[in-house]
Amino acid sequence: MNFSLEPLSDKLFKKFSSLVFAQSGIYLNSEKKELLNARLGKRLRKIGFDSFEAYYNYVVNDKSGEEIVQLLDCVSTNFTSFFREKAHFDYLTATVLPEFLKKSAAKRRLSFWSAACSSGEEPYTLAIVINDFFINNPGWNCSVLATDLSTRVLNTARNGIYDMNRVASLPPEVLKQNFKKGKGKGEGYVKVKVHIRNMITFQRFNLMHRFAWPEPFQVIFCRNVMIYFNKQTQEELVDKFYSCLEPGGYLFIGHSESLSGIKHSFVRAAPAVYRK
Numbered sequence: 384m385n386f387s388l389e390p391l392s393d394k395l396f397k398k399f400s401s402l403v404f405a406q407s408g409i410y411l412n413s414e415k416k417e418l419l420n421a422r423l424g425k426r427l428r429k430i431g432f433d434s435f436e437a438y439y440n441y442v443v444n445d446k447s448g449e450e451i452v453q454l455l456d457c458v459s460t461n462f463t464s465f466f467r468e469k470a471h472f473d474y475l476t477a478t479v480l481p482e483f484l485k486k487s488a489a490k491r492r493l494s495f496w497s498a499a500c501s502s503g504e505e506p507y508t509l510a511i512v513i514n515d516f517f518i519n520n521p522g523w524n525c526s527v528l529a530t531d532l533s534t535r536v537l538n539t540a541r542n543g544i545y546d547m548n549r550v551a552s553l554p555p556e557v558l559k560q561n562f563k564k565g566k567g568k569g570e571g572y573v574k575v576k577v578h579i580r581n582m583i584t585f586q587r588f589n590l591m592h593r594f595a596w597p598e599p600f601q602v603i604f605c606r607n608v609m610i611y612f613n614k615q616t617q618e619e620l621v622d623k624f625y626s627c628l629e630p631g632g633y634l635f636i637g638h639s640e641s642l643s644g645i646k647h648s649f650v651r652a653a654p655a656v657y658r659k
């Protein structure tokens with residue numbers, strides 16, 4: 384069925400953007416109106432709503448909480464790639480991992496968190512780099528927690544199946560060691576190998592919520608998400624990251640992001656890398 388949809392009004396844009404902000408911390412300024420109109424329009428057509436107002440009322444009254452998840456899926460920007468901002472992974476191998484190899488030698492356990500993991504490329508890259516580093520140091524238990532707000536991208540992440548194009552720039556030996564090429568119906572795709580997949584736990588988690596992780600992390604990656612938050616939200620989030628890192632632990636943020644301009648207790652260790 385085809386519905387003709389009135390464009391999103393300024394008034395309703397404000398209501399949706401307040402709702403999105405309250406639920407996710409994502410701040411949509413007025414320049415995002417057309418984007419929201421297009422993305423939400425698709426969702427409305429899919430589930431058969433013929434007005435943004437009716438949809439808004441449906442979302443706020445939906446006791447199951449399922450439609451707000453779908454709405455947030457529509458607004459989140461999920462761009463990512465394997466080995467994105469490669470300097471971070473080089474720093475991890477050259478500085479951070481050798482440091483923890485000594486420091487955590489007694490317990491031989493390390494916990495990493497990819498705090499806005501999108502479709503999985505970031506946590507899989509982390510696991511590949513960590514696995515590669517510890518290959519000559521057996522007996523270590525390294526785990527990666529990978530979380531995101533969006534259920535849509537988390538499904539892709541959990542499957543661990545990617546179009547060949549997404550791994551085309553990886554060195555052949557990295558590809559061979561960590562991915563299985565698809566055959567038959569899977570032609571043109573690769574699947575992350577089990578030894579890498581098993582290092583990661585995927586979980587839906589909203590960064591606006593209280594952190595109650597059982598143990599401190601040694602390393603947190605929270606890259607290219609804080610740009611969508613306002614200063615106050617960033618400050619509160621960075622404070623929560625500080626609390627759940629072990630002393631000496633590292634926070635990696637996106638290279639286009641910065642902690643200057645907000646109050647925090649970290650010490651800068653390298654470009655877009657901070658230390659507790």
Ligand SMILES: C[S@@+](CC[C@H](N)C(=O)[O-])C[C@H]1O[C@@H](n2cnc3c(N)ncnc32)[C@H](O)[C@@H]1O
Nearest residue numbers: 407459462463499501532533589590606607608
């Ligand atoms: C641009 S991607 C960044 C992915 C990856 N970290 C990277 O740098 O390539 C931003 C991700 O942040 C997620 N996100 C936005 N707001 C969030 C929130 N409040 N809690 C958890 N994840 C959130 C989005 O769903 C999206 O997948």
